Each structure stands twice: as structure tokens, then as C-alpha cells.
Amino acid sequence: MRFSKLMSVLVVAGLMLSTVAAGTLKGNVNYQGKTPKKKTLKMNADPVCGSSHKGKVFNESFIVDEKNNLANVMVWLKDVKYTGTVTETPAVIDQKGCLYTPHVQGIMKGQELLIKNSDATLHNIHSMAKTNKQFNFAMPKVVKEKKVSFAETEDPFYIKCDVHPWMKAWVGVFDHPYFAVTDANGNFSIEGIPAGTYDVIAWQEKFKMKKHLTASVTIGEGETVNNFTFIRESKKK
Ligand SMILES: [Cu+2]
Structure with missing residues (x-):
């Protein structure tokens, strides 16, 4: 009897654990201000790079669509107490057409980053990390894969x-999996967030950490929407 009672207590406890509310944070990131001119990348110095694109290739540091939705904005939760495991699937960065794909990504501390070279040319991959150890190594066209991680x-x-x-x-490195990068339509979605109130950060490379955006968001079951707008003040007063 005692054993079965213990079992039923365990089953009930298990059910309670599995019903702890987890929600999704989603939203859109928009831009207000003068749109910087698109800059064409001149790749012809390396014929392999130049010949890998048919049309023009533009600088990726600021990508907006016709509705001013901002792509490549990293959104993450700040100061999360996360006790789960590190994502086992490696994050991937590919050197393809002499561009990095993806241009912006988040990774977990300790998660593997698989670095690919899909090009038939020599690349050198050099991390400019300030807290993590930097790495800097050549990837000749015969070296197709390398692995690194961030401590x-x-x-x-x-x-x-x-x-x-x-x-x-x-690359941004987090001690939890609650981060995302906006797509071409400026949308992001972070799933499986435990219920609670969090500070959320939105970062764009031109605005840098100095001008990141923040919001306080309460996550419950289901979807919570929080949009961000990056505003570039006009220089004229
Ligand atoms: Cu290169």
C-alpha cells in the first residue's frame, strides 16, 4: 500500500511539473528614421567570391523591407535563472558566397558552433570577442568544418x-535558450519561456549595445506580443 501511495504522489507531482506554464514571446521590430543607403559589396578582388553571385550583393549591417521592418535584430531575455541543459544541436555558421550565413545569431554558452566553409576559396575566421577567448584561424578551401564553443x-x-x-x-552568447533573431519581415518568436516577468533586450548592430532597446514583459501561457521600434534621430535640430 505504502508503495502505491508513493507512486500516486509521484505521478501527481509529475503532472504538476509538466503543467508549469510556459509561453511564447513574439513581436515585430520596426525602424523609424532615414534609411541608410544600401552599399554594394565589391567582391571581385577574389574571383571566387565575385563569381558566386549573379546580381549585386549589399552590405548586411542594416536590412529593412519596404515597411521598415528590421531584419537581423537579436532579441533576448535578460537575467534568466535557467537550470535546463545546453542545446545539443550545434549552431552553424557557413562561409558561403564569401558571406556569413546567418549574419546574426545567438548561441548558448557551451553549445557547439560548427563553422563551415562552402566556398572554394580561403577564408580566415577571426572572432573579436571581448569576454570570450578570441579565435583566429585559416580555413583553406579543403578545410570544410571546424568547431568552437564559448565559455x-x-x-x-x-x-x-x-x-x-x-x-x-x-554572435551573442547566453546562459539560457531564450533568444531569437528577427527574420526578413522583422518578426521574432521565443518559445518555451517559463511564466514570469522578464526584461527583454533588442539589439541591432548599427545601434550597438549603447542604443539597445529594453522592455519589461510578463509571460503567461500562450503568446505574449511585444514590438520594438528603433528610432534614429535626425541630426538636424
Ligand atoms: Cu573570407
Whole structure:
């Protein structure tokens, strides 16, 4: 009898644990201000890079659509007490067409970052991290994969290629999995967030950490929407 009682207590406890509310934070990131002119990347110094694109390739540091939705904005929760595991699937960054894909991404502390070289040319991948140990190594066309990981949390820092000066990507390192990057329509979605109130940060590379946006958001079951607007003040007063 005692044993079955214990079992039923365990079952009830298990059910309670599995019903702890978790919600989704989603939203849109928009831009207000003068849109910077698109800059064309000149890749012809390396014929492999130049010939890998048919049309023009533009600088990726500021991408807005016709409705001023901002792509490549990293959104994350701040100061989360996360006791779960590190994501086992590696994050991936590919050197393809002499660009980094993705241009902006979040990764968990301790998670693997798989670095690919899909190009038939030499790249050099050089992390400009300030808190984490920097890395800097060549990836000749025969070296297709390397793996790195980051031991510390860190606000977004960039990775560059010393061979192709236009190549730049951004990585943020978190001690939880609650981060996302806006898509081409400026939308983001962070799932599985335990119920609670959080500070949320939105970061865009031109605005940098100095001009990041914050919001306080309460997550319950289901979806919570929080939009952000980056505003660029006109220089004229
Ligand atoms: Cu390169």
C-alpha cells in the first residue's frame, strides 16, 4: 500500500511539473528614421567570391523591407535563472558566397558552433570577442568544418574574415535558450519561456549595445506580443 501511495504522489507531482506554464514571446521590430543607403559589396578582388553571385550583393549591417521592418535584430531575455541543459544541436555558421550565413545569431554558452566553409576559396575566421577567448584561424578551401564553443556569456560581438574585409557576422552568447533573431519581415518568436516577468533586450548592430532597446514583459501561457521600434534621430535640430 505504502508503495502505491508513493507512486500516486509521484505521478501527481509529475503532472504538476509538466503543467508549469510556459509561453511564447513574439513581436515585430520596426525602424523609424532615414534609411541608410544600401552599399554594394565589391567582391571581385577574389574571383571566387565575385563569381558566386549573379546580381549585386549589399552590405548586411542594416536590412529593412519596404515597411521598415528590421531584419537581423537579436532579441533576448535578460537575467534568466535557467537550470535546463545546453542545446545539443550545434549552431552553424557557413562561409558561403564569401558571406556569413546567418549574419546574426545567438548561441548558448557551451553549445557547439560548427563553422563551415562552402566556398572554394580561403577564408580566415577571426572572432573579436571581448569576454570570450578570441579565435583566429585559416580555413583553406579543403578545410570544410571546424568547431568552437564559448565559455562565457557575452553581448553580441563580431566575427570577421581577414581575407575578405567585407565579411562580418555577429554572435551573442547566453546562459539560457531564450533568444531569437528577427527574420526578413522583422518578426521574432521565443518559445518555451517559463511564466514570469522578464526584461527583454533588442539589439541591432548599427545601434550597438549603447542604443539597445529594453522592455519589461510578463509571460503567461500562450503568446505574449511585444514590438520594438528603433528610432534614429535626425541630426538636424
Ligand atoms: Cu573570407
